[in-house]
Amino acid sequence: MARDSAAAREQIRAELQAVNASVPHVVAELRRRLDLRPRVAWRAALSWQQWRLVMEYLVANPGAKLTESRVSAFESWPFAGAKPPLEYLSGLALTFGHGCTPADLVDAADLAQMEPAERHAVALMSRAGAAERAAEPDTGPTAVLDPEVAEIEQQRAWLSSMHADRPKLDYLADAVGQIIGQVDLTPVAQLDVRARTLRPHLHRMLREPHHPPVARSLYTTATFLSGVQATLALDLGHLDSGRAYAREAFDLAEATGDLDLIAWARAAQSLVEYYDGQYLDALALADDGLARAPRGVHAVRLAVNGRARALARMGDREGVERAVDHGWAVIEEHARPGVDLSASMDEGIYCEARTAGNAATAYLALGDAERVEQYATRALKTFDRLGVRSTQAMTRLDIATVLLQPGSRDLERATKLVTEVVEITAAERKYPVEKRTGEWLEAAQPWHALPAVREVRELVAARAQPHRTD
Structure with a gap:
């Protein structure tokens, strides 16, 4: 194997350029002959110094930030330097061009130090890049055309550019x-x-x-x-980011004119506002979605997840009952989902288990213990069977909270349910679960001195993970 040096790199490049070798071919030879790391080999194949790479990167990735020292650190990792972020690998592949993908910029040493999710992300990005390359038209020599024909061909070329396979x-x-x-x-x-x-x-x-x-x-x-x-x-727990993403979803949906899609985006907006305590906004967004598609595929979610829960926080019992009834009526009008449990933001109809779970949350805010038990028990049969942790936890919290109210007070059962919530969500505590757990602790404050309540409070405090809200 030859000794790596600037002169050796240029010699190999010159040899391969003389036979019209592609840039990926040059990269492969540089790696084979000089044992270069992939990120260095791609830069060397283009004969770029690090300062040149910085300039090209900033042009190809507007708004990005990069310095020569960061390039050096990213090229040295994992033996030294710093791990290159996934965004950098994606931007670097775009900068190098010539069919480069993020997977081409990492080797076995890199992959061994990456998290499984990062390796999966690199594979996803690279498959997307491969799909783009497959869609690129094959360009060959062109004949000299008559000016009128050339104008027509130019228009056809523009039309063909408007294509994603x-x-x-x-x-x-x-x-x-x-x-x-x-x-x-x-x-x-x-x-x-x-x-x-x-x-x-x-x-x-x-x-x-x-x-x-x-x-x-x-x-x-x-x-x-x-x-x-x-x-x-x-x-x-990034509420401001969540709100911004949801607004973007609505803007994109509105551009399509698809009323069901717009309703789905409104449901996303309503969800964020509900957990931020902006119940009037959550209601207005859900109502707008329902006005656009009152009996559409997403009307169930808007009715029970958005409208009913927001109205319940305002004490409007009649409004809650109408919203819940509307949700059940729309379910009957649509084909059942092909699964027992739909995703929380599914592209199709809300399933019966999620509808019941959201109805329980709404009736909890109204203090209707009988309805909470009825709907929560119905939902938990599916949630527990399928082991969906966050929904299992939140429905248990609904029951545990209503058990603190007069007429149905059962502190022993309530604390047992909250203990189960902590155990179920030990691996990952999502912000909505933490928020609802906090509401239970606040409701249990009058009994804070009781051993069972105190033990639950200490257990929650020990397991809680801090979240920022941007």
């Missing part, structure tokens, strides 16, 4: 759908990485010209991505 669109939609479907089953941090990885690819495509059907498909997928990012931000 079906496999690419299907891949993006499926990737976002998988994130939505895993919200209650996979750690939030992992899903957040996956969503952030998809986002730059999808939004870069949104800025390109497309035929109307393609643009509509991209805007729909982008709506779902922004909406699920709002949910993930909420779960992490």
